[in-house]
Amino acid sequence: MKGLNVAVVDCDYPQHSIIKQKKRDMEVVRITAVYQNRLVEQAGRLKKKAYPVIGSTPANCMAD
Template structure:
């Protein structure tokens, strides 16, 4: 990993995977890219889920958290994994598309963590 990217003090790079077609696996691709970049490549990544009203990534993360709360076996496996990685899960934050940029700026300003990349999951249609 590029050391200057790892310790940057500048703004993060914003990336979106978008197409007007619904059901084109944008959420899947965003999740895969975020996980690879965060856990495998060591970048600090945040995901902004703007795919209102589905918010697929946000809902998936919520289900994962509920599963970890309900099941000691999975909770322990997650603890071991995150200790091994020495890295917490990347945040997934839901915002409506119209307000996403302003809200992302607020989110980043209030975080102690500095992010290298912010990935946006955008809706397939514009209304």
């Protein structure tokens, strides 16, 4: 909403639960036309792509 770029670093090693949730969400979007349309509308409205989720460990998160 404020035009900032966002990334998520998932340091929940070894589970990486945020990465797993995003993969499940993207699979639902891939197979569901309604969600595909909503994603396109949101990207157009916000002028932003979906934020990346990066897997890391607590020791490496700042470098990643």
